[in-house]
Amino acid sequence: MTDQNRKELLHKTGELYKQFIENQDEQRAAKLAAVMKKAADEEVYIAFTGHYSAGKSSLLNCLLMENILPTSPIPTSANLVVIRNGEKRVRLHTTDGACAELEGTYQKDKVQQYCKDGEQIESVEIFDRYTEIDSGVAYIDTPGIDSTDDAHFLSAASILHQADALFYVVHYNHVHAEENVKFLRSIKESIPNVYFIVNQIDRHDETETKFGDYQAQVEEMLCNEGISREALYFTSVTEPDHPFNQMGALREELSRIEQQSKSNMQALTEQKVRNLLKEHTEMLKKDETGAPSFAEQLNIHTGLVQSLRDQLDEAEKQMTEAEKRMQEEINRILKNANLTPFEMRELAAAFLESQEPSFKTGFFFSKAKTAQERDKRRNAFFSDVAKRTEAEADWHMIDTLHKLAKVFDVYTAESEKLIQAYRTPLDISIIEHAVKHGAAFSSEYVLQYTKDLAELIRKEAKREAADIIKVLSAMVKERVSKDVQTINDRLVQESEKLVFLQEQARLENNAREKTDRLWAIWEEESACPMHIDTEWFKSKKTRVAAPEQKQGRSQLTAQPMPKSEIKMEQEMPLQDQIKRFYTLSDILGECSMLLKQTSAFRERVKRLEERKFTLALFGGFSSGKSSFANALVGERVLPSSPTPTTATINKITKPINGNLNKTANVVFKTEDDLTAEILQLTGIPKEPAGRSFTEKWEKAVKKNRLQEEHVKLISNFLLAYEKYQQYIQEQKKLTIPLSELKPYVAEETTACAVKEVTVYYTCPLTEKGITIVDTPGASSMNKRHTELAFQYIKDADAFFYMTYYQHSFSKGDRSFLRKLGLVKESLSMDKMFFIINAADLAKDKTELETVTDYVSAELVKEGVYEPQLFTVSSKEELVGKPESFYNQFSKVRKHLDRFIEVDVKKASAAQLSSEADKLCETVFQLHQSQHQSREEKEAQKQCLMLSFERTAADIEKRRNSKTIIEKVKKDTREQLYHIAQRLSYFANDLLKSAFHPGLQNGDWKKNVSKAMTTALHEYLFEYIQEIKTLDVRMSGFIERHINEEWLDHFQKTLNEDGYFSVYAGDQHSNGIQLKEVEPEIEERAFEQELKEIKSPKQFFEQKGKATFIEAVRMKLTKITEAWIKNEEESLISHYTAHLRRLQEDMGEKAIAQITDQKETYLRGYAEGEHAKEIEMAYQACISWKNSDNTIKM
Template sequence: MTEEERHNREIFSRTGALYAQFLDHQDEKRADQLVAIMKKAADEEVYIAFTGHYSAGKSSLLNTLLGEDILPTSPIPTSANLVVIRHGEDKVVLHTTDGAYAEIKGSYDKEQVQQFCKDGEQIETVEVYAGFKESEPYAAYIDTPGIDSTDEAHFLSASSVLHQADALFYVVHYNHVHSEENMMFLSSIKDRIPNLFLIVNQIDRHDETETKFEAYRRQVEDMLEDAGIPKESLFFTSVTEPDHPLNGMEQLKKHLQKLKQQAKTNLWSLTERKVAHLVTEHTEMLVKEDKNGSGEQFDKQEALVRSVEDELKKAVQQAETAEKDIRKDVQNILQNANLTPFEMRELASAYIESQQPSFKTGLFFSKAKTASEKERRRAEFFADIKKRTEGEADWHIIDTFTKAAKRYEADSDELIRKIQAYRTPLSDDITAQALKQGAAFSSEYVLTYTKDLAEMIRREAKRQTAELIEELTAYVQTKNGPLIENLKNRLEKEKKIRDELAQSAKEERNALEKAARVRALWEEELTCDTGNGDWYTRKKRLAKAPVQKEKPKEAVRHEVSKPEKNAMKELPIKEQTDRFYELAGILESSSILGKQAEAFRSRIERLENRQFTLALFGGFSSGKSSFANALVGEYVLPSSPTPTTATINKITKPQDGKPHKSAEIVFKTEEELDAEMLQLTELKDADVKGRSLKERWNYAIKKGKVPGELIPVIQTMLQAFDTYEEQIRQRLTLTVPVEDVKPYAAEEKTACCVKEVTVYYDSPLTQKGITIVDTPGASSINKRHTELAFQYIKDADAFFYMTYYQHSFSKGDRSFLKKLGLVKEAFGMDKMFFVINAADLAKTESELETVKDYVRSELSKEGINRPKLYHVSSKEELAGKKEAFYNRFFDVRTGLEHFIEEDVMRASCAQLKTEADKLCGMVEQLHESLHQSAEEKEKKKQRLESSYEKALADISKRRTSEVIIRKVMKDTEEQLYHIKHRLTFYANDMLKTAFHPGLQNGDWKQNISAALNEALKEFRFEYIQELKTLDIRMTGFIERHMTEEWMENCQKKLMEDGDFSIYVSGENEFAVQLKEVAPVIDVSAFSHHVKEVKSPKQFFEQNGKAAFVEGLRLSLQKVTEKWLEQEKESLSERYTEQVRRLQEDMADKSLSQIREQRDTYLQGLAENTSAREIEHLYEAEKAWKKKDEMLKI
């Protein structure tokens, strides 16, 4: 036996002992991983794994590398199972989800194998063996599902192979390299995989006119270096265009060959590295499970328990202490009070003298005078007693009680009032009560008397203050009740924590001993029992291959979203407006209807000159800018495979002196930049100090308040501010040629301080008054972007939602689409268009239809049924290529034109037609009046005035009506109820996804805390979107209620007499900005949930995750209820104000219209009306109407 063989045998022995230890420590996950690693080593296999985005082309790439189409390929997500491809005799091994396996030996049907690869419900792993030309017997290729799937099963399947891989190739689509998920995943695994590579697939999508390849390559290399991965690990490939000049497939194949040889040579060193990593993870798990029980923490907790005990004792005794202290203070006051000084004794002596039987005054009428003198002396003496009692006792008592109330926080208004009103109660006869019957008047008795009187006063004071003391101490006791209860509960909790820490300290010592033993076993410091030499072999139950359900093949459907045609042929809009102008000209010749004709012409002109806003939404790299360029027919907006800074980019027709192919740059204000930085860094305004933007943020960086990874971003923004400080401070716009737009719209160092770019471009589309707005999308977390996106959803005349052919829907897309599904009913017409971009990637028409069916199905899940769905290739459209089955821009343009011409413009024309009919009716009534007698005219006048008064009364009543407000309040209440429930379901799904097994990589506690922070941010963002959606829906509901109340109910009421009618232009003159929503979420309020999580094992294997998620969900539910309660009142006020303003406006317009109609009718009934003018007007109107009926407007 060679030294190498002996060493390898020793590794098997030691890993067997480790396996036993892992199981003993209940770490089944790593025990299973150790089995897989050592079985692979025993079989002397090299594992080359491929993972990455779904639909990035992993399977197609592997098929190309193998030289055979063995794996299923699809532009839409497939099920979650691993596929392992090996060189060998033909067979397929299926490992089922219930722990069994099945074998299909000999030749096999490739289509059947591909169906197995899609069946994630029944099959966990598919092993395919064949004599592949491009594969060696010792090499295994592994294909995984997409790691960006929201399905946790997909993630588990993708990540479960990482501990075995000798090399990992991370495959991304050319247009999605810069996804944040890539960086997170690569950073999390770079230390675990011996050889890590990035493959940018579909490099044939590169367009040198958009971005120079070298610049693109540098950006990707910089991204890799930021993740700590060398740039030599980068490959660019194309499966569809093998001869593409940028295709590095041959270099990849050569590198693979070299890599497999190296991995084969270094098989055992790589194996030892993987085992060492498992040992590190296992020992960290052991220690981290109990790392909170340190002696220092226990000592701190013990001190805390003592502190709470002291606090509780103090709280319990506080009322008793208060009573004792106050009684003592009152006693001291009364004892020290000089109630009978010398001056008072003089008055007492005079009083006592007056009470002697022999006391008399005067010679005449002595009885009356004696009585009067007695009363005078008593009154004077009693007044002095009261005054001295107040000064010597009462004021001091009041002061004592006031201080006590403050000291014991007795802040009852009633109690304070009683304290301030305190007076010792002295009855009028207290002077007489103190006298002793039969006592002789003398100086000695006067002293005895005053002493007795003082004691009586003190007794009264004690009695009175006793009541006040009782009330104050009762208040203190009542107030302290909750505190005492809380302290008792807290003491119980803190004692429990102390006891747990004591136990944890003991467990930690045990864990450290276990960890030390595991490390010693691996590091050869301990001898181990060799045990069973083939411990890593596992026996699985043999089963039959799962039966695949055959799906019926569907014929390709050539379904195109076509506009619906009207049953009756109508005049084109231009001809209709010409006809309306003709009627306006006829009416303007009349002195009676001139004013109405002028208003009618004004409305026709507004229709002709109407501007339309077409907003573009879509996910990251969905091709919005390319689509906008294709719509106008030239590269106008910069488009790039890397993320462009989220500015608002517009394309509109030249106006206000702006020449064709010029662009206007609007910069963000200093305040907007500051607010953006605060949101980005999650700092508060108080954290950033300084007078200017630069001062504030240089201070924040210097003081370490800005997170390290965000410092370059903030510095870039400050540098941009430096460059354009004059324009920003003075709010100047910059005009540049269209070819110079790119830095302002797509390059971070400049675009970060740009608010909006407007390109003036003359094209058939813009000449129709259409402005294209390329938005940053509502899935952006940026507050301003969200505000703008939802404002455009509300106000845009139409919008397109873009999705990419091979990456249809991300999590952010789904959230946004759900909101679109909710607001759809709020719009008067369906103004949503959905476009699958880059459809030239479709291999066949059948595949394209599969993708379209998938998109329709996903939209339907979000409440968007029967969508106007198109598929295009913006790239080929801009290249001037002929339309093909995958590029139907003609359908897009036709659909858009039909929407504007037929849906939007024709609706406005219908309103003008109603107004034209009313004007014609007025002409006919004027003509009828010519042939009426004076008596008939007078009756008509009276009826007209009566109708007018009724109309005035009805409109005035509707002006202040609460009917719509009550409906809107009911709608609001109902919508808030549904929002609460939607957010509850959202939280449940979001939290399950947020806390995934990948968090076990690295510092577990740090990762789970970071995941919680991200989840709370995501939930807050979802809440904001829900409130924005509510605002749009409520605006629609309000408009609908207004239409029902005025254009239906009010119109119906007016038409009862047949004299008056009202109409609206369809233009809302009050542009309502969506409500600003800024809920505050306190992250610290959720930290206790994280503290309750002990270890990854407890979390993922012992039902810890379910309890954790449920706890967080309930906490978020309470937060949601609080937020909604706070919003409810402001929403009610907001919508009530909207309704009142609209009712005021509608009432004013209606009154103006019926007033004009009444004046016109009365003028026609007047004696001096020109009959010739009316006859001429009537004949012209009749001829117009006849022609109108012939043309069928």
């Protein structure tokens, strides 16, 4: 760079810097200064970034051959660390803009603590005479780009724009994480040299996967992203002599970069300045927020504030006018009600005539006949009056009151019951009260009489309606007072925002003028001023003393860990309880009177004894699910691999139905399944034509211009189909020995056609009736994996969510965990267990506690409160290594045993215990009746029958209850509203990340179209998952209600009555079936929005992106609202039908049970017929009760 060029560049950038500061963009001003300082110093920046806990800091320490940087399994580098060759010192840049220096000798521990302190320290510069770094070279360590801490991510991103080379470091087990591809696509064009380092290859197990195969998979992934295999390195810090360690080759490449020519420094610097200028002008236009302009927002917000004011007026008006409006409506109904029409006058005349003193009837003027005729006419007339009042007034009153309750939003179960019970109180005397005695009987009098009668009826109706109106008005006032407060609070907030928007709209008008001025400064070619500040970019930071370091391990807000030490020795084991239940059933089985109840009791005991349990394993790929499953059963049963394999469900269960131990049944997908999967994964719009499966897809490969990865995917399906065609077409199970299992679950050329594998294996866990289900990864790039895993959230009796010790919580886990958080609160018991696997990597107890605190806090952030969290080492457990401080496998087993044996079976065992007591109580009552007189027995029978009638009526009431149905409807609508809100936010974030600057590389239109297709698929998938989550939540809601209604409230009523008991049974097997939803969304629906994208410049530099994202988001919102509207009634019908089935089923069972019990009592009251049986049963029950008076849970 010539001196003149340097001066011109400094002049332009200095002017730009002033404008950045004036426009309050200190962040980019600082970046601009950093770029120019780097250019002035002619320094090369080599940045290390990637996953948190991938070992970046450890790798740098190894490269520098000195322990400089802090290392930890959780995000530690909370700020940027720059390492340079120079006089020994440390420079600290604080977050408040100051600077401090530690000169000369310093404590490494103290410096490492500063590197972790992201709150006080923005960046740390470390200088020393490092032999491994040339002069003029800086190594930069950044926080993890996938850290859940946004401050960490921003810190990583803030330096990358300056880097001359970027080394992207990933953990051996997380090479295929989706974040890798997204990040590489977004950054590779803005940095001259991008490298990919797979660290910690010492975790490789050659018995699981050949290293050559693993390396080929990584190379293929990078090749698809345009990164050559020469830019790939495999490293291990902990095992320098590892046969595949390329640390030496990495050092050589770093040396080459350090020696590279600086001849292109000016061009690179100008490009970086131009990029910052683009970002700054986008900031001025608010492009990066994706929001409408402030002028548009101001217009919308002015309308919102006015709307709130109108709402407030309307609410206050409602409060004062509700009762008046209701009264007016009732008056209108009654006024218009034709209560005494012309047709009635003949009956009225007949009645009035009969009221005349001279009225006589009968041939001989019999008094009896006259009285009889008067009664007949009076009753006929009153019957007609009552019917017409009901038809002309009551029905309309009920409808109007219903409408009013809805209008004023007080339509509840309480108000509905009150309104539905409305009837005009009519007594036969009302027709007599309207008679005017002494009036001459005539047609004119009949007309007047009917008018008077109508008025009397209206008065009665008004008086009866007034009580209802009073209640409804009180409800309105209570509701509206709350609404008024809410509207008032929001009006204050929105009014404040309105003032803000008015000011921002004014500022926005100046944005275009500022943008034009900035580009004019950069593009002008005027002579450089004679006197310019050539050091404007140097830091002007205030020198301060080094900040005080904060004490303590971590400031994480972790929830308390569950106490895993569970004392069970004082509790009666479930098997002992079951034995006692069987003993009682054997005793009472000899009593013919109790044969039906005893048989039913024994059958329920047998169901509890033989109940099967499902234990599902969830987690991101390579979190160690298969290894954990193997450790649970005690042998390497399932193959494991560091790369995502296939969407196969793998089960481990005890041998049944003639299947041998250590064999496996393989179930293949159907042709339709395979076709649907290929269409989903490749994006091919429709199924190709062809006479056979093979012909279809061979044509599809030739006809469509598919990406190489999609061609390979179809090839894998075709290979698998050809090999297993008979099993696929005939849906035959393939039985194999365990030794041949690996290809079916871990090799894509076979596993892509496999639907499910069931391994039969005998071990203590499976002998308890537990089936382990190893699900696909929850955060893999392969969306099939998450799709299948989610199905087991609802059905599993318990499940473990696996995380990896050195990579415990990444962005890929968030969506899945957030849904677990939504589901957790709806469960009747906490069946979620969270496992930190590979805890043998912990250096000591302190580090382990730091990791567990961190994971617990992150789970809480995603809505999983009070997580049951354990640390294990599946690897050490599997080889039988003694348990240590980091391996809590024994605690996991204890917790699982207690959960299955106590928590899950507790409700059933408690019901059986109660039923056993009731059986004994029945025997005791029958025995007592044997010593009663005939009169006493008769009195007992009457009490029994009254109790039966009360209980049967109670059952009918509960069976037909509509209260919970209304709650289900309300909760469904409310949850759908929240789903729409969440999806709107999701769409905004999704579109921002999908349409990134990397799309400019290659065919712009094609890339944009592909980005849209991918985003729409992801959005559709998210919607489906949300609906499935809703199914699980509503299933839990209904199950809880049924348990409360029939196990708690009803059982309590029965206990108080004393005669009957009802066994409600286990509702677990009757859960809601997950509803299949298949909404459609096509890219062509967004053709207009895509047409608006003219060019990359218009899109990224002229507010095109913001306009596009908002337009697409709004359209997606409307599409989603249509989906939800279409599904709402179907879902409500789905849930209420399920609830009604449960209520009906429970009612039928209850009626049958109390009827049997009633018949037993009645037979026992019979004189002496069963005295001997009852006496024997009585003595046996006394003995059984005395054997253990309390069944301990």
